Amino acid sequence: MQTFKTPCPICDATLNLSDVEVTEIVSCPECRSRLVIGKIKSNQIQLSEAPAVDEDWGE
Numbered sequence: 635m636q637t638f639k640t641p642c643p644i645c646d647a648t649l650n651l652s653d654v655e656v657t658e659i660v661s662c663p664e665c666r667s668r669l670v671i672g673k674i675k676s677n678q679i680q681l682s683e684a685p686a687v688d689e690d691w692g693e
């Protein structure tokens with residue numbers, strides 16, 4: 635299992651992500667933004683803000 639540290643693109647908090655896959659959606663514990671994993675390349679991971687609408691979170 636690989637662990638990545640990457641800054642949140644929204645609030646710049648450091649996220650620790652482990653065992654994630656491309657296209658997986660994670661949420662930032664600081665700003666609660668939903669972030670989608672764009673690319674994983676060796677030790678780096680690229681995050682971008684997830685589109686707002688496409689999943690039903692039961693709210």
Ligand SMILES: [Zn+2]
Nearest residue numbers: 642645662665
């Ligand atoms: Zn954040």
